[in-house]
Structure formats: structure tokens, C-alpha cells
Amino acid sequence: MAAIDKDGYSLSALAKVLGRAKSGLHKLAKSKQIPQQLNGKFNLAAVQAALASNLEPGRAKRVHRNEGERSPGEQVNKVTDKAVKTPEDAAEVVSLIKSILQAEGAAAGVIDFNAARTAELIVKTRRRWIESEEKAKRLVDADAMREEAWKWGRENRDAWMNWPSRIGPMIASELGIDPVRTIIALENYVRGHLSEMADENQIRARMEDRIKAL
Structure with missing residues (x-):
């Protein structure tokens, strides 16, 4: 893993850890889609949560969605009902996604958009199963x-x-x-x-x- 000091990751180190293009991360930081510290460096957990809470970069311009459908970010942000702004917020979101993935035996490595999307799919599947069991009277309070x-x-x-x-x-x-x-x-x-x-x-x-x- 890239070296990190107590002040956070540099943009180059962050790109290496996340496996993303440095130029792409630079654009995200410039547009404030990922948080950047005052010293110009990045908190890994905060960036991971921000990436998970935004639409996939390649689909960022797509704004039309079916009514009632939530993005992974909206699903995660429901935990705190606010945007991810601090390392503490980020840690809570990342912890939630990891717990969902681990409960289903899925690998919980770097928490990015794909991880958030997988966690959201798991939650939706669980909800549908519960609704089905309740309707069939096989599940009670x-x-x-x-x-x-x-x-x-x-x-x-x-x-x-x-x-x-x-x-x-x-x-x-x-x-x-x-x-x-x-x-x-x-x-x-x-x-x-x-x-x-x-x-x-x-x-x-x-x-x-x-x-x-x-």
C-alpha cells in the first residue's frame, strides 16, 4: 500500500490505493465530489464514502431515474440523513457497507461504488424476501x-x-x-x-x- 503520513494521502498515493486515475480523482476533488483536507491531502475513509455516496463517475450526468429508486449514496446517507462531511461520517457509512457485505460472506475490501451497489442490492433482496415471507404468513413479528x-x-x-x-x-x-x-x-x-x-x-x-x- 502507498505510504501515508498522519496528515492523509497525497493525490498520487490516493489514486494508487483506490486504483483510479489521478486525473479523474483531481476532477472529483475540484468539483467537491470527494472531500479534500485543508492541507490539500485526503482522508481515505472519507473519500471512499464519498465515492460510494455519489453516482458512478461514468454515469454522473445521468439524472433521470425511476421514481422511488435510490442510488447507493442515498441508501447509505439515510443512516445519518446528511451528507458525508467529516471522517466520522465517512467511517459510519463505510462500517455500514462493510457489515452488510460481511454478513452475506462477500469480500469487503476497498469500499467504492461497486461495493456500495452490491450492499444496496443485498438490502433490497433482504427486504423483498421479508415482504414475501410476511405475505405468506411464514414470518411474524x-x-x-x-x-x-x-x-x-x-x-x-x-x-x-x-x-x-x-x-x-x-x-x-x-x-x-x-x-x-x-x-x-x-x-x-x-x-x-x-x-x-x-x-x-x-x-x-x-x-x-x-x-x-x-
Whole structure:
């Protein structure tokens, strides 16, 4: 890699690192499409993010796009709702693109227009898959699922707690014993059994594990 000092890359070094023509980068800097530091040098991350957030240089003059279609730059800039102006902004955008590419097992080397376009395609594909799964009822909201599972657990527990009072008199009649004592004994055993199974936190944790395993 080209040498770099703490003040940034020179135009020649930047061109070598990015694999781009020095003259092309000079034009981009002159038209302020890539940021240039006050000392005349360039921050690599800021330049990479700027290149990703602009239309591909060869298509820069194309202004007509389908309504609703976003360029890779618009997709990335949505993170901060502002233009990439500082190294911190650039680092955030580059980090986002890298995380998307790495999550899909794609190589995340130099973040340029092609990398941003690939990341945008991945995001669009994911969104379409999610929409398709939701329409087919194969994908549901995780929070709603947790609430329904917890509700079912509570209903099941309440059913067990009410069971002794329903079944106790029948057992007492069949065995010829006192129904009140039978109900009390059953309630004690059921309550102990439910306590042994799990407390509230353990139930929630178990449900979370089962949801994640789906």
C-alpha cells in the first residue's frame, strides 16, 4: 500500500490505493465530489464514502431515474440523513457497507461504488424476501410472538391451578374420601409441581430459546 503520513494521502498515493486515475480523482476533488483536507491531502475513509455516496463517475450526468429508486449514496446517507462531511461520517457509512457485505460472506475490501451497489442490492433482496415471507404468513413479528407465547403460558398455568377444584370432588367421590381435603391436597401438589418447573424468568428464557431455534 502507498505510504501515508498522519496528515492523509497525497493525490498520487490516493489514486494508487483506490486504483483510479489521478486525473479523474483531481476532477472529483475540484468539483467537491470527494472531500479534500485543508492541507490539500485526503482522508481515505472519507473519500471512499464519498465515492460510494455519489453516482458512478461514468454515469454522473445521468439524472433521470425511476421514481422511488435510490442510488447507493442515498441508501447509505439515510443512516445519518446528511451528507458525508467529516471522517466520522465517512467511517459510519463505510462500517455500514462493510457489515452488510460481511454478513452475506462477500469480500469487503476497498469500499467504492461497486461495493456500495452490491450492499444496496443485498438490502433490497433482504427486504423483498421479508415482504414475501410476511405475505405468506411464514414470518411474524418477534415481539408479538413473545407476547402470545407468554399469554399461552399464563393460560396454561391458570388452567392447572383451577384443575384441583374441578377434579377434586370427582376423585373424592370415587375414593370415598373428604372432597375438601382432596382439593387442598391436589392444590398443594399442583402448586409445588408448577414451582419446580420454572419461575417467571426461567419461563421467559425458555420461550426465547425456543423462538430463536425456530
